Amino acid sequence: MAPIKVDYSLYLVTDPNLVPDGTTLEEQVEKAIKGGVTIVQLREKDAETKDFIDRAKKIHEMTKAAGIPLLINDRLDVALAIDAEGVHIGQDDIDVATARKLLGPDKIIGLSVNYVSEATKAVEDGVDYLGVGAVYDTSTKIPKQPPIGISGLRKILSYLSSVHRYMPAVAIGSINLQTARNVLNLSAVPSRSLDGIAVVSAIIASPDPETVSRELLQIVKEPPYWMSVVKDRTPPAIIADVPTIIAKVQETTPLVHHLINRVATNFAANVTLAVGASPVMSENIPEFADFSSIENGSLLVNMGFATPEAVEMYLAAITEYNQRLRPVVYDPVAGGASTLRKEAVKALLNRSHFDIIKGNEGEIFAVAGEMSHMRGVDSTSSSSMEKKVHVVEGLATKEKTIVVLTGPQDIISDGITTFVLSNGHDYLSSITASGCVLGSILTACLTVSLEDRFLAAVAGVLLYTIAAERAAAQPSVRGPGTFVPALIDELYLLRNMCAKGDSSWLSAAKVERFVLTS
Numbered sequence: 001m002a003p004i005k006v007d008y009s010l011y012l013v014t015d016p017n018l019v020p021d022g023t024t025l026e027e028q029v030e031k032a033i034k035g036g037v038t039i040v041q042l043r044e045k046d047a048e049t050k051d052f053i054d055r056a057k058k059i060h061e062m063t064k065a066a067g068i069p070l071l072i073n074d075r076l077d078v079a080l081a082i083d084a085e086g087v088h089i090g091q092d093d094i095d096v097a098t099a100r101k102l103l104g105p106d107k108i109i110g111l112s113v114n115y116v117s118e119a120t121k122a123v124e125d126g127v128d129y130l131g132v133g134a135v136y137d138t139s140t141k142i143p144k145q146p147p148i149g150i151s152g153l154r155k156i157l158s159y160l161s162s163v164h165r166y167m168p169a170v171a172i173g174s175i176n177l178q179t180a181r182n183v184l185n186l187s188a189v190p191s192r193s194l195d196g197i198a199v200v201s202a203i204i205a206s207p208d209p210e211t212v213s214r215e216l217l218q219i220v221k222e223p224p225y226w227m228s229v230v231k232d233r234t235p236p237a238i239i240a241d242v243p244t245i246i247a248k249v250q251e252t253t254p255l256v257h258h259l260i261n262r263v264a265t266n267f268a269a270n271v272t273l274a275v276g277a278s279p280v281m282s283e284n285i286p287e288f289a290d291f292s293s294i295e296n297g298s299l300l301v302n303m304g305f306a307t308p309e310a311v312e313m314y315l316a317a318i319t320e321y322n323q324r325l326r327p328v329v330y331d332p333v334a335g336g337a338s339t340l341r342k343e344a345v346k347a348l349l350n351r352s353h354f355d356i357i358k359g360n361e362g363e364i365f366a367v368a369g370e371m372s373h374m375r376g377v378d379s380t381s382s383s384s385m386e387k388k389v390h391v392v393e394g395l396a397t398k399e400k401t402i403v404v405l406t407g408p409q410d411i412i413s414d415g416i417t418t419f420v421l422s423n424g425h426d427y428l429s430s431i432t433a434s435g436c437v438l439g440s441i442l443t444a445c446l447t448v449s450l451e452d453r454f455l456a457a458v459a460g461v462l463l464y465t466i467a468a469e470r471a472a473a474q475p476s477v478r479g480p481g482t483f484v485p486a487l488i489d490e491l492y493l494l495r496n497m498c499a500k501g502d503s504s505w506l507s508a509a510k511v512e513r514f515v516l517t518s
């Protein structure tokens with residue numbers, strides 16, 4: 001068993017093929033150590049033994065001076081030759097028992113695992129830590145296994161949370177400044193999270209390993225960025241704060257970057273303007289970095305046209321917004337309607353953090369991995385309210401997000417507090433994109449209420465559904481065709497009333513708190 005309490009927070013893995021021109025591996029490692037890496041693994045797949053030992057001795061001088069462990073990848077002879085603090089071995093390398101026999105009880109032995117079965121055996125064999133992954137596609141070695149994604153990480157952490165003794169675990173596989181937060185926070189399960197991240201090219205290939213290391217270490221040490229303090233909530237307390245949110249949208253005109261289907265585009269742009277926000281529809285990957293850098297900007301991912309190319313485009317945008325901690329809303333349109341869309345939902349969940357996930361019953365059930373009944377974009381299931389709330393709360397807890405399940409009654413939950421809202425009008429189920437445009441409004445409200453996403457969701461749904469009721473009551477409205485323009489008008493009128501401090505329209509709100517009894 002490793003004798004020392006090892007800090008696995010920022011685990012540098014070297015790769016001689018990634019060193020930028022004009023510098024050396026030794027220089028990159030030295031800068032990374034200055035930047036705060038907490039453990040180093042020297043990996044030399046092609047070096048001659050003598051060269052490997054010479055390099056290992058140099059690097060060991062650096063790590064000893066910094067008081068951090070040096071592990072040798074796979075080669076026990078090299079580890080013994082320089083008296084390294086331990087080794088890291090793969091599934092196809094020397095077995096753990098033999099390594100332990102050769103190295104003794106005081107050296108660190110780490111093992112690469114992808115699956116719970118491998119982790120189970122590793123625990124039985126008495127390794128000191130697990131290297132889990134590749135989480136994402138990795139360019140630093142030919143993957144023997146497909147990437148395991150966030151879901152694969154969660155499976156292993158769930159298993160480790162049940163193990164009698166604490167087993168440290170680090171994740172590896174394309175972890176960098178864009179993906180580190182998601183990997184650390186989305187993989188966490190109750191009572192267990194990663195002990196650190198293993199990083200290769202993001203540091204070794206960097207022109208500034210010291211700064212990158214420092215920024216990565218800061219991400220590892222910071223609290224989960226979307227943890228909002230969840231106070232106990234009652235409908236009157238929340239409704240009282242709704243006008244502030246709607247007035248702030250008008251005051252600040254948040255930019256809502258839409259990735260949205262062609263059916264809904266124009267309607268969504270006009271609804272976004274009607275509530276006082278500013279829409280931009282762009283599927284142009286090269287401009288996502290610019291858009292996600294805009295202050296007061298946010299992203300709506302509407303999966304209406306879920307082609308494989310579109311999914312890649314969604315992921316490109318989500319990565320940019322996640323990295324900049326800008327809000328992202330996900331509308332898994334028709335998420336349960338086809339095998340391709342079910343796969344798309346999994347792919348997006350595996351790599352993204354969403355601040356709100358909004359959909360009809362079939363879509364939310366599909367995202368939650370429940371049996372989903374859909375016909376095209378429409379939900380054809382009608383589960384009990386208890387069942388729907390159970391699914392919504394479970395999804396909100398698992399994805400650390402706000403879930404909005406829409407229908408004749410809307411359900412909003414952060415996993416702890418759940419509201420059922422009963423406003424709206426039948427015409428909303430007679431027009432297309434009625435759910436899509438709610439996504440635009442939710443995104444606008446979220447942008448001005450990042451510290452309280454639950455409130456943002458309640459504000460958006462109430463604004464939309466009460467506007468729908470008022471629009472339907474207009475004498476000019478005789479059916480869906482005259483309803484849509486009246487709805488846009490009502491959204492515009494209600495946000496102006498809020499801007500003038502008049503929230504009398506909220507007296508129509510029908511909001512109940514729902515507490516599961518089982």
Ligand SMILES: Nc1ncnc2c1ncn2[C@@H]1O[C@H](COP(=O)(O)OP(=O)(O)O)[C@@H](O)[C@H]1O
Pocket residue numbers: 359360361377378379406407408409410423424425426428429433434435436438461464465
């Ligand atoms: N039968 C209904 N009566 C009142 N409001 C409804 C009804 N069906 C849907 N809505 C409202 O319409 C909006 C879109 O919901 P939904 O139709 O479930 O979305 P989607 O169009 O994505 O399937 C929600 O705000 C919801 O409250």
Ligand SMILES: Cc1ncsc1CCOP(=O)(O)O
Pocket residue numbers: 261263264304305333377432433434435436437
């Ligand atoms: C009809 C249709 N087809 C692909 S996207 C879309 C619009 C769906 O809108 P909503 O989810 O609001 O019903």
Ligand SMILES: [Mg+2]
Pocket residue numbers: 331333334359360377435436
């Ligand atoms: Mg929809």
